Amino acid sequence: MVAVSAPLVSVIVPNYNYARTLRLCLAALREQTHRPVEVIVVDDGSTDDSAAVAESFPGVRVLRTPVNSGPSVARNLGAEAATGEILMFVDSDVALAPDAVATAVAILRDEPGVGAVCGNYDTVPLIDGTFTKDYRNLYRHWYFRAAEGSITGFLSTAILAVPTRVWAQVGPFNPRLTQSEGADVSERLTDRYEVRMTTRVIGRHDDDATLRVALGKVFTRTRVHIPFFLHRRRVVGVVTSAESGTGLASWLAAASTPLPLLAGPAWAAVPLLLLALWLLSDARMYRYVRAVRGPGYTLRFAGLHLLVSLTIGVGVAVGLVQWLLSRRFRRLYEEQPAVAA
Known part of the structure; x- marks a missing residue:
């Protein structure tokens, strides 16, 4: 042989x-x-x-x-x-x-x-x-x-x-x-x-060791993916790619935070329910984190993950505005490197 x-x-x-x-x-x-x-x-x-x-x-x-x-x-x-x-x-x-x-x-x-x-x-x-x-x-x-x-x-x-x-x-x-x-x-x-x-x-x-650097990278990576997904007509990818597929509920929770001040205390239920929905959508992840790091760590993990998720939301928003205003940004993915047929 x-x-x-x-x-x-x-x-x-x-x-x-x-x-x-x-x-x-x-x-x-x-x-x-x-x-x-x-x-x-x-x-x-x-x-x-x-x-x-x-x-x-x-x-x-x-x-x-x-x-x-x-x-x-x-x-x-x-x-x-x-x-x-x-x-x-x-x-x-x-x-x-x-x-x-x-x-x-x-x-x-x-x-x-x-x-x-x-x-x-x-x-x-x-x-x-x-x-x-x-x-x-x-x-x-x-x-x-x-x-x-x-x-x-x-x-x-x-x-x-x-x-x-x-x-x-x-x-x-x-x-x-x-x-x-x-x-x-x-x-x-x-x-x-x-x-x-x-x-x-x-x-x-x-x-990344520091929160500033980590959030800066999350923001940039989210923002620059916007022209890729829109150019490829993959609009769903705008909210499901980046680094979390469950960010939308957290973005809506943040956006609805002023409701109790504008419409009365009863409206506090809206951001709280949206935040609960955001947590539940990643329940498998939190169970895994709890299993490998413990409950105390998981609470801190969820807090930082929320901050990252909100940063992704800002990245999406800025990327969409940049897409609308900048022709150069829209064309970022139009020119491709030469590949074999």
Whole structure:
């Protein structure tokens, strides 16, 4: 019986000023059970010692962009330089579990209809820190866990394995997009292949430590997805994508808060009922959080989640106004990068 050699996997790590986590990311790649692995770090104009950290790991190939150009440009540069049969995009703030690459390869090998494998974040952050960081990490673990299986409409680019032949058909990332490139590529991928989300491919992630930064990212990512969904005529996606599919009730609860002052105390029931509806719509998530963190943590989690949900509402509103007023914003997704026929 002729032995089949394991495919070369090119792991592409885009990085911008993440020297601390990059070291942990590369150390985890060194411990992968799958061999052979080609590691390409694309340093996107970092001003810290990221490039030196990458160069300190034997065998790691380091590429540089002349100026900071965003993760889409960095990932494309790495993909162009890769020589493997499978491309695996891994963000520099993620440390993969030792079997992550091997598991992704096995799924792509055993299920030919699967054109991409997205991994999940562990429930435990890569670096211990603030409650905001822990909330963000646990919430996104739940979000991806709930979506496990075939996915459409979004794509997690933090842990993403794609055969090179498939990437030749659906890539590259749109270089103009820095926060919504996953949704853009997802559409081209799911037109031709199944995209699989799985917690079997997992890594520990270092999320945003401060509330200001976290909410800023939530707002921006929501806002810039508006032209994608409206351009594709996917209006439902405006309120179901972003980071929560149950935000509408919380937005209405906030909007109806002045009712008791305007129409009398009895109207206080309206925002309270809407808030209860918002909580009930995510009951499965809260049960899960309670099981892994306890009731006290769950109360704090729900409070921060409400703040995030309201931030998403602001992002939707601003994005819709920008869509109406800015022709350039409306055309953000009209020009696509060239892909193979």
